[in-house]
Amino acid sequence: MSISPRVAMVAGETSGDLLAGLLIDGMQAHWPQLQSCGIGGPQMQRxxxxxxxxxxxLAVHGYSMEVLRRLRELLRIRKQLRERLLRDRPDVFIGVDAPxxxxxxxxxxxxxxIKTVHFVCPSIWAWRADRxxxxxxxxxxxxxxFPFEPELLAHHGIxxxxxxxxxxxxxxxxxxRAAARAQLGLQDSDEVLAILPGSRSSEIQYIAQPFFxxxxxxxxxxxxxxxxxxxxxxxxxxxxxxAHHCGLGGAVQIxxxxxxxxxxxxxxxxxxxxTATLExxxxxxxxxxxxHMHPWSWWLMRRRQLQPWVGLPNILCREFVVPELIQDAATPQALCAAALDWLDARRSNPQKIAALERRFTALHESLQRNTPQLAADAIQKILAA
Known part of the structure; x- marks a missing residue:
């Protein structure tokens, strides 16, 4: 291995780009002259x-039409990338999510x-155990x-x-909260509902309209x-x-x-x-x-689902601490009612909000480590092996 390794990486979509950017921070602390290349987004490029x-x-999702429309392009990209990496071999390849x-x-x-590292264990504990x-x-x-994953993988010799x-x-x-509101031009007294309809084109296609x-x-x-x-x-x-189609016009700040x-x-x-739910x-x-997703994609996912929860906060807390409205349940009326329940609780049931904040604080503490350094240390050991 060279003193400053050459690292190839692939990160798909916004969340993978963010995670990979933080990983690069850790590796650059070890190796200031680090060379990194492959598939990445603005966080990595900075x-x-x-x-x-x-x-x-790589920002596609689902098991059927969403992927099939892009399959030829994705296979071509992967073939070209594989040929390039085999021709000009990196010291290590790191795949960030996008399994x-x-x-x-x-x-x-x-x-x-070529040594390989996968960053973010595929959710074999939630679905797709066949992976x-x-x-x-x-x-x-x-x-x-997540802290329970290494033991699970060790049982399979990984x-x-x-x-x-x-x-x-x-x-x-x-x-x-006050600084964030000031940055967005909001008053401390304003009641604010954030709407996050996803980072993939297919998510916008299927969930944005019910949300709006x-x-x-x-x-x-x-x-x-x-x-x-x-x-x-x-x-x-x-x-x-x-948003305009749903009649919101200038009532929503995008x-x-x-x-x-x-x-x-x-x-x-x-x-x-x-990932945004964990954020x-x-x-x-x-x-x-x-x-909400393509009906065929939903049918396939349901068959492979191993737990009753879909959202990461509920999966990690092992109970429905926040409501999930998935597929046919994600109607505008149901989404509105659930949102109003939380907004009402801020006024009339602050104990409910405080209890949720305590659960999320405990979750935060369980996940908080010096991730860039720990990841870079692990990669260093792999390179030295």
């Missing part, structure tokens, strides 16, 4: 990452003698973000290290409420169109990015299932988790 393709190319894309690539690279064998073939080591969840180290234990229709109903019940949407920049125009600022500022959030929990915010 840290000197050479993106051969943007991470948004459908990364695990197959890792298996090919590992078979060719265990694929992980064993693909990864020399797995960096886990080496793993718990490094904590990177977001738990980035998000403050006590978010500064629910928000319109909330607005009727509470005319003074402030509605704010932190939109993925590439999807902002489409989100604006859907900004590019700044999801952490919005979550710090809000009283409650309507939020699509995914909302780390900000200690009441939420209503909603999700």
């Amino acid at each position: 840290r000197g990452f050479e993106a051969w393709w943007p991470s948004e190319k 459908d894309f990364n695990l197959g690539l890792e298996a090919d690279l590992r078979a060719a003698g 265990v064998e694929k992980i064993r073939r693909s990864a020399d080591h797995v960096l886990c973000i 080496a793993a290290t718990y490094v904590g969840h990177p977001l738990a180290g980035v998000i403050p234990m006590l978010p500064d 229709e629910a928000a319109a109903l909330v607005l009727k019940a509470r005319p003074a409420i402030k509605l704010i949407v932190p939109a993925v920049p590439a999807l902002r125009d489409r989100i604006v169109q859907i 900004i590019a990015g700044q999801s952490h600022t919005v979550l710090a500022a809000c009283d409650a959030t309507l939020i699509a299932s995914g 909302a929990a780390l900000f200690k915010r009441p939420m209503v988790i909603g999700y």
Whole structure:
């Protein structure tokens, strides 16, 4: 291994880009002259990452039409990337989440003698238990973000290290609500509902309209409420169109990015299932988790689901601490009613809000580690082996 290793990485979509950016921070602390390249987004590129393709190319979801429409392009990208990495071999390849894309690539690279690391254990404890064998073939080591995962992987002969969840180290234990509101031009007395309809095009297609229709109903019940949407920049125009279609017009503030600022500022959030729900929990915010996907994708996912929960906060707390309205249950009326329950609780039942904040604080503490350093230490040991 060279003194400053050459690291190839693949991170898909916004959440993977964020996690990979934090990992690069840790590696650069070890190796200031680190070279990194592959597929990545703006967070990675700000840290000197050479993106051969943007991470948004991998932002697909589901088991059927959403993926099939892009399958040829994704397979072409993976083939070209594999050929390039086999020709110009990195010291280590790190696949960040995106298991459908990364695990197959890792298996090919590992078979060719390139060391491989997978960052973020696939959710074999929630669904897709059949992925265990694929992980064993693909990864020399797995960096886990939840504390129970290394023991689970060890039972299957897979080496793993718990490094904590990177977001738990980035998000403050006590978010500064006043500062966030000032940054967004909100008053301390404002009642604020955040709307996070997802970071993928397919999510916007299926869940944005029910969310905005629910928000319109909330607005009727509470005319003074402030509605704010932190939109993925590439999807902002489409989100604006859907909001106008739902009759919100100028009643909703749609900004590019700044999801952490919005979550710090809000009283409650309507939020699509995914990493963002964990971010909302780390900000200690009441939420209503909603999700909708292509019916065929939903049928396949339900068959593989191993737990009664879908949202990460509920999975990690092992109970329904926040409501989940999934697929046919995600109607505008139901989403509105659940959001109003949280908003009402802030006025009439503060004990309910305080209890949720205590649960989320305990969750935050369990996930808080020096993730960039622990991950970089594990990678260093793999390179030295």
